[in-house]
Amino acid sequence: MADTAFPYRCVFVLLPDYSQLPFAAAIEPLRMANHISERNLFDVSVASVDGQPVRASNGVRTAVDHAIGSDPPADLVMICGGLNIETLNDRELSAWLRRLARRQVNLGAVCTGSFLLAQSGVMDGYRCTLHWEHISGVRETMRFPRTEFTPELFVIDRDRLTASGGVAPLDMMLHLITRQHGIELAEAVSEEAIHERIRELSDLQRVPLRVRLGTSQPKLVEVVTLMESNIHEPLSLDELATYANTSRRQLERLFRRYLGCTPTRYYLELRLTQARQLLLQTNLPITEIAMACGFVSPPHFTKCYHDRHGHSPSAERRARRDRLSTVSVSLGPESVPAVLPDPPEAEDSTL
Incomplete structure (x- = not known):
């Protein structure tokens, strides 16, 4: 001590x-x-x-x-x-x-x-x-x-x-x-503090996957873990089924029963969530974000993003800049912006 x-x-x-x-x-x-x-x-x-x-x-x-x-x-x-x-x-x-x-x-x-x-x-x-x-x-x-x-x-x-x-x-x-x-x-x-236990340095911060999914179905947990570990280069549904030692049809049944969607829809939501975090928290070009989240091309990423959120990735970026410009984040008289201007992006129609 x-x-x-x-x-x-x-x-x-x-x-x-x-x-x-x-x-x-x-x-x-x-x-x-x-x-x-x-x-x-x-x-x-x-x-x-x-x-x-x-x-x-x-x-x-x-x-x-x-x-x-x-x-x-x-x-x-x-x-x-x-x-x-x-x-x-x-x-x-x-x-x-x-x-x-x-x-x-x-x-x-x-x-x-x-x-x-x-x-x-x-x-x-x-x-x-x-x-x-x-x-x-x-x-x-x-x-x-x-x-x-x-x-x-x-x-x-x-x-x-x-x-x-x-x-x-x-x-x-x-x-x-x-x-x-x-x-x-x-x-x-x-x-x-009514704290159940003093957690250790080795404990991870995210809630266990089985708790987030609301089920302990082992095959489902295994497949979602594979999805989360392969955002940059997504696995096909057949590959996921093979790694989990199950059939494609059984995999589809598990996702519909426990998560109410298809495996491909769930995988796409994971990748779009990752993409939105990168859009809001970094200045990476939209093209790089599309690649980092496993989309085959920027136009494909833009379409999927628009279908999910109702606006394009570049519109998301513009809205973020507009919000930040209206909120004072000054800590003192010598504050300066920490985020550099976004690099030039092609318009969504030409991505």
Whole structure:
């Protein structure tokens, strides 16, 4: 265990549109640890770049204790991210994080906050996690080649602590409590939070496939797993049936019975979902997104996308730019857009 002579000082930095659930899941275990132990083991404060209240993604405005840099030295600084993280790039915040890294302050993030840590250059050579909706975009663009993004619930790599969204930060902070004050206190906090168990570093963040499908039918789970692992080069229905050691007809019956659709329709929905994430979270050309999601040609991708969403991929991109242009995402006076203008795209009619 660590030296407990003084409170462990934690600063939580709220970004615009941050997600309140992972923030609460990170901060509440520390409060519970103080309450249960009847000691001030953790000294917690909340900050923003300019010291002003921050609006969460659910619309609630949260008051903060101070601006970054105006507080006493911290043992741990946690960045709390959420929506539109790819558009945030604050020079003052990035410079502050780099100064903390040089002073060997522990740095961390919840939800999408690790994206900003990587963007600031303080995650080079580290492993970290990110909410699963954003991992595919980061990997596809290879934007941070010196940072390894993993699908785990949370990652503790030396002096970097990162957790995905939802309640995953609760487990990460329970491990921090264990490291600082022992497993008994961590287990007591877990019980206080009515948390079934303290999940491990090896646990993955996505809900098990059999739970998401609403069935434990083994052949169906096996085939959907194959589909999710082969987005870039989709397998044919015959190949899926062969790998699952079943017949094509039996496969079609399973999908209709349990999922209410054909295997090809389900596979297409998976690929279109991946494509939409890449459209919204990256600046990859639409042609590259079509290839990355297994479509035989850009026109085929455009048609499938329009049939599913009622508009084309390029219209989706334009709507995204329009939304971002009407929402102020400034963190401070020196904020600059983090996302470069999209590369020129051919019109849908010529794709």
